[in-house]
Amino acid sequence: MSEPVIKCESVYKIFGENAKKMLEEANDKVDAKTFQENGCIVGVNNASFEVSKGEMLVVMGLSGSGKSTLLRCISRLTDATGGKIFIEGQNLLELNNKELINLRRNKMGMVFQSFALLPHKTVVENIAFPLQIKGIKTKDSISKAMEMVKLVGLDGRENYFPRELSGGQQQRVGIARSLAVEPDIWFLDEPFSALDPLIRKEMQDEFLRLQEKLQKTIMFITHDFDEALKLADRIAIMKDGIIEQLDTPANIVLNPATEYVRKFTEEVPREKVLLIEDVMEATTTENLSDLKVSKDEIIENVAEKILTQEKTVAVVDNNNQVIGSINPSKIINTVFGGRKNNN
């Protein structure tokens, strides 16, 4: 397996005056309460994970859970108090200022919750800004920026000022700006949280379309569990600076690691998240129905068909080989079973 693009080894971020000293004394056992008594606030507590090339890791947590802080440590907008962060094998925390600027100019792009556009520049100038900062000629940067304008579907509005755009349009500019330098790593900090629900859904679909085309390595921050399930390859759920669970959406829904995670999964409509593969039996019996379903189908899409069968249904892979089976009762259990404990 190739080297991970982002790799974190027990990253800590602690705010406060003697943070560094306290962390050394704590001996890797950071307790938020004792730190708080000494005037320090724990932002990120022992985060270790890897993100491989082309993968989308969604970090989910409520406000104050440290998810944005974690992202800022990895983009080095703040310096981590302890631990190691590697970007494509380079130790991020050991880069000097010049190397860091170089890394940001060529490898990283970031989208912000409040768009963070420059009010005195037009759409196309905003998008061209990172290119011009790099020292690319105005003409070249503008033509490159125009490509980005088309990519995010803002043609015809390139000479508008941010104040003349709606929220959704402004975020499109933010996205285009972050992509202008063709970064390998794409950070998105709650990019859709400030938008209305309908626009948000539209932007999510647009975002998935873009990602299919671009295949960036992504860290996506959100407080919306549904959004995380919809977009993520893997989800990291954070609480009080600690990553409670890091897994695929299906595994998180099926096997929540902690009580905290389980509370999130309770309300989730499983049939919309889980694939047939996630709930099938790996064994096959003789007595199969004629229906065959693909292992990559979402349950919701095939549930009706399966439920009309009396016998167990065969599950096939991409090559139409039978790799397992699923009983209609299993579908019923999956869809309704999880909510039994609610009352």
Add this chain to the structure above:
Amino acid sequence: MELIKKYPKLFQWLFLLIVFFALCFAIDVPETYKFIRGQAEFIKDPNQSTYVLFGKEVRYYAFDVFWRLPPLLGWLPIWINDSLFFLMNEWMPMEFWNEDTQEFKTRPLVLQITRNLTAFMTFLIELIREILLGGVETTVAFTSWDWIDANPWAELPGLPWTIVAAGAAILGYKLSGKGLALFAALVMIYISIFGQWKPSMQTLSFILVAAPLSFIFGLSLGIMAFKSKRIEKALYPILLVMQTMPQYAVLVPAIVLFGVGDHAAVIITMVVAVPPMILLTLLGLRGIPPEVMEAGRMSGCNNWQLMFKVLIPTARRDILIGVNQVIMVCFSMAVISAFIGAKGLGFNLLLALNQLNIGLALEAGLCISLIAILLDKMSLAWANKQIDYFGNLNFFQRHKNTFFFTGAVILGIILAYIGSFYFDEGYNYLFEIPHNKGISAADFWNKGVDWIWDTFFQTLKIFNTWLITEVLQPMRALYLRMPAIATLVLVVGAGYIIGGIRSALVVGGLTLFIALSPWWDRALVTTYMATFGVIISCIIGFTVGTMCFQNKYTTKFMLGVCDIFQTFPSFVYLIPVMMLFGVTDTSVLIAVVVYATIPATRYTIEGLRSVPTALHDAASMSGVTKLQRLMKIEFPLAFPHMMLGLNQTIVFALFMVIIGAFIGTEDLGQYILKALSDKKGAGIGLTLGICVAFIGLIFDNLIRTWVDQRKKHLGID
């Protein structure tokens, strides 16, 4: 006991007042005490006591320490003076090359630096002045007097007034549109026709030098303060004192350092104009959302790019509001600087007031007011103007203002040329209308003043006498009757009740400084005049503000009126009151009231306006009457903001009381005025200025602390 528990603050205040009055009655007025009308430190009198500290002999009248503290800080002005003298005349003598005599000369370092600085400033001012009015000084600076005698053609001709007027109108159009263009043109034409062109341009050239320099310094210091906490902490107390220091008082040390004239005035103007620029730069940079800064960083900006391509453009509006402040401060300083010999409108005004020629003063004052409004409107329009996209315009459209201006220049020159043939009696009216050839309304105004005096003399006199004998004298006597120790207890107690130990120590320290200076009595007189002004202003301001707030249009109208009146330099207010009440304390107090009513009214309206609409709706739905809504909802919520208005009112009142010294008062301001004409006045002037600033800061600290607590309590920001 339960009452005390229920209203602890109330009982604390009651207790404080009881102690205060007990002290007042317990300590008798010493028999020898009298208000000294002359300058005590210069009178040699066998009754005086003396002491020597740091080698300085201080003379003073000794009283019981409870009644008046001995002036232990009396050595401070003398010491400041001697230090300045030492710096200027003795410290670090060095050899400097003298261009005129072509030899090395030994001079103290500071003297050489200040002389070079003044030479540079003089050059800048002359340059701009000669572009506007014509002259030879700039050419001489590069060549010599002999050369200019041989080549008289090299004299700068100056711009015809038509060109400057057209330029102002085009600038107005570019910044805001037709309305401002028309106003700018009218103001310029008025100035020219009424023969005020030369002094106006002198004042303008002063601002054109002082404002850009102040802007650059203010912006740089603001950026430095933004980047480094330490610099901010070091600057903060200076900024605070400068905000409440009367502009008048800074002039005094300027004379010692830089001499008398425009150059000294420009340098000292920068000292006054830089602090608001620093504050607004800081405010603007602080107000930038952190995400914008992060977006800049993630775009790969280095520090320089981040500051100049991201942060400063984003904070554009606040920074330009700073420019507006800088311009207005420069303008009011340009007027006041007349006291140290700056030329221009202020000088004419001062001269006219000295001669009690109200007509001339009014003319100059009107010009000053008009220019003030114009400058204010233009700089505000600049701040509020949003950048437009102009890539889709053709070459002519993009540069139309440049074309217009070029056209105006050509037309103006042609007109002036034609004029030189047409007006052959020596004055070219299309070039510049000289002072004595313009229309003058001075006679008209003077007649008007005479008529007012003839008609209302009795009424005014009765009012005047009543006010002085029945209100002012007793109030003043009451203030002077306070033993120093009682005042201290009152101030410290108030500080403790409002803001705890910290506040008590701060205000106590500030009061102690004044009490230990030789001018405690004068400070009391200043405070009494300011208090009187503030009380009347607040009553008027709160009433007018509340009444105007009842209607949308009157609200807007009143805020507009406040805006306009606020732009006038304080000195201008002395003209109409002198016209009506002559040279008395009443005049000063009425000027104080008029001037201080502006912030009182403005903050009342703004405070009432800041009450959220949701609360209005909620109140209406609970069925309140208009009066109930005002008393139960709007006043309590608007009160913190109104108190900030009180703070401003106090500062404005103090400034006016100090300026009022020009008419004749017996307070600190009078001493500052005297220090201006005194060779050894620098130390006295500076210490007096600090005293006035401290009076302002005492109230500022108390009010701000209270407002912050109250706002936190109400949960509003």
